[in-house]
Amino acid sequence: MTYLVGYGPRNEDRSAVELAAQLARSEHHPIRVVSVVPKGWGTPAAGGTDREFEAWAAAEGELAVDQAGDDLARHPAVEGTAEWVSGRSVPQTLLEEAAASDAWMLVVGSSEDADPGRIRLSSKTDRLVHSSGIPVAIAPRGYRTDASVTRVTVGFRDDDASWSLLTRVAEICRRTSAKLRVVTFVVTPPRRPVTARMAHAETQVIGLWMAQAAGAQRDAGEHLASTGFTADDLEMRLVEGEDWRAAIDALEWAEGDILAVGSSATHPMARVFLGSSAAKILRNAPVPVVIVPGAAAE
Numbered sequence: 001m002t003y004l005v006g007y008g009p010r011n012e013d014r015s016a017v018e019l020a021a022q023l024a025r026s027e028h029h030p031i032r033v034v035s036v037v038p039k040g041w042g043t044p045a046a047g048g049t050d051r052e053f054e055a056w057a058a059a060e061g062e063l064a065v066d067q068a069g070d071d072l073a074r075h076p077a078v079e080g081t082a083e084w085v086s087g088r089s090v091p092q093t094l095l096e097e098a099a100a101s102d103a104w105m106l107v108v109g110s111s112e113d114a115d116p117g118r119i120r121l122s123s124k125t126d127r128l129v130h131s132s133g134i135p136v137a138i139a140p141r142g143y144r145t146d147a148s149v150t151r152v153t154v155g156f157r158d159d160d161a162s163w164s165l166l167t168r169v170a171e172i173c174r175r176t177s178a179k180l181r182v183v184t185f186v187v188t189p190p191r192r193p194v195t196a197r198m199a200h201a202e203t204q205v206i207g208l209w210m211a212q213a214a215g216a217q218r219d220a221g222e223h224l225a226s227t228g229f230t231a232d233d234l235e236m237r238l239v240e241g242e243d244w245r246a247a248i249d250a251l252e253w254a255e256g257d258i259l260a261v262g263s264s265a266t267h268p269m270a271r272v273f274l275g276s277s278a279a280k281i282l283r284n285a286p287v288p289v290v291i292v293p294g295a296a297a298e
Helices: 015-026 047-073 090-100 123-129 160-176 196-226 244-249 276-284
Strands: 002-006 031-038 080-087 103-108 136-138 151-155 179-187 234-241 257-262 289-292
Touching (some): 002 090, 031 090, 123 136, 160 289, 179 196, 179 244, 196 234, 234 244, 244 276, 276 289
Parallel strands (some): 002 031, 151 257, 179 234
Antiparallel strands (some): 136 289
């Protein structure tokens, strides 16, 4: 199995390679960096124009390979290769290359428009994420690290999909000796009820949400304890915020942290489809995010 890294020609942000190296230091699989360049028309009518285009594309590919090789060289303990391929569609070509190399995870960076340290999907990455049948790891813009994965935070809700995600993440933590933090987010936007009665009703509803979330946390904690997790390697958290940024920032984050969220299984092949909660978590996360197909976060 491999980590397949999508690497754009003339890439000025090596964050995807940095994240792949971090993952490889924890779960020891080789890294395969792939840069997709445009494919020529391949028709007789194109003639010399097509040959010139293909020569330009090949030069772009070689440049990307050289850059990726330099990025990989920063992590000599990690096995990695870089190559370029041609394709009509970058997302589709990466998915085909992932299948060909038996990749168990795709790794990509954020859009050039992302704020430093934050995640934003480009149009190509967005299509890739929503078409993938394997987990997709996304690095914040400008991400750099020499750490391994030391803690995985998983967003948890008390539904079948969340339990499935929790089971998969817990197994990864056991294999890599990473700590596990199970977090239930409760987002309660401030409102201005027009009457005291409405204010009281709203308080009751929020209290009910918190009680249900606390109960789900207890159930998850007891289940994980029964599978061998101890207080030293397991943390259960219930966090509240007026918006997603506030809720996520209420947690402490450190180097070596990864955040795992589930996607919605809206396709028979359980491809990635981000529900509203997962999408908001992604936009506000200060650490790399791994999106796991078929584990919904609506």
